Amino acid sequence: MANPRDPKTPAPTDTAQTFQTSEEVEPHQDDGHYTVVSDIKVAHGKVPKFLKFVYAALAVWGLYYALAAKPINDRTEASPSAVPTAEAGAEVFSTSCAGCHNPTAERKIGPGLLGVQQRLGDKELDNVLHNGRPDKGMPAPPSLNLTENQIQSLKLYLTSLKK
Numbered sequence: 001m002a003n004p005r006d007p008k009t010p011a012p013t014d015t016a017q018t019f020q021t022s023e024e025v026e027p028h029q030d031d032g033h034y035t036v037v038s039d040i041k042v043a044h045g046k047v048p049k050f051l052k053f054v055y056a057a058l059a060v061w062g063l064y065y066a067l068a069a070k071p072i073n074d075r076t077e078a079s080p081s082a083v084p085t086a087e088a089g090a091e092v093f094s095t096s097c098a099g100c101h102n103p104t105a106e107r108k109i110g111p112g113l114l115g116v117q118q119r120l121g122d123k124e125l126d127n128v129l130h131n132g133r134p135d136k137g138m139p140a141p142p143s144l145n146l147t148e149n150q151i152q153s154l155k156l157y158l159t160s161l162k163k
């Protein structure tokens, strides 16, 4: 650190003196492109072209978003997978269940599921689809990360597997 008493260090000046006075700087000198305020050039006038484009695009997008966007709840309700179908169930079956079950009468790891709804009835089928039979090696479908919707689809699909 410089020693303030060192003769090489300039004596501290009164801060007021470091600012230019109004005689030295015209506060609002305007040559058409910028204004000088407190010795700082402040540009004014035109918005750059590309920014105009960005503003316009934002405005269009904003308007579109305001008019067309729907709350997330409405979106999921409107999507086709929101209605349980046997077709969706068949897809879920092939990814989540086919490793252990055939859609035929043939046994795999678990029993073949042909006619399973006729065999178990709605209530028991529902029970198995929600709770599984963990003690007998049948995992509860919710534990396989299946939604209620997918489970209902599976139920429709399994019910369609009639003998």
Ligand code: HEC
Residues within 6 Å of the ligand: 093, 096, 097, 098, 099, 100, 101, 109, 110, 111, 113, 116, 119, 120, 125, 128, 129, 133, 136, 137, 138, 139, 141, 144, 146, 154
């Ligand atoms: C890890 C293998 C495994 C997976 C995966 C599996 N299950 Fe099972 N499942 C079994 C076994 C084992 C049984 C027989 C349980 C018993 O003996 O009661 C069974 C039984 C069932 C039953 C009762 C059948 C009957 O006749 O009593 C149904 C319905 C069923 N599973 C549906 C499904 C569905 C739908 C899926 C896909 C979400 C699925 N399972 C995934 C192993 C599995």
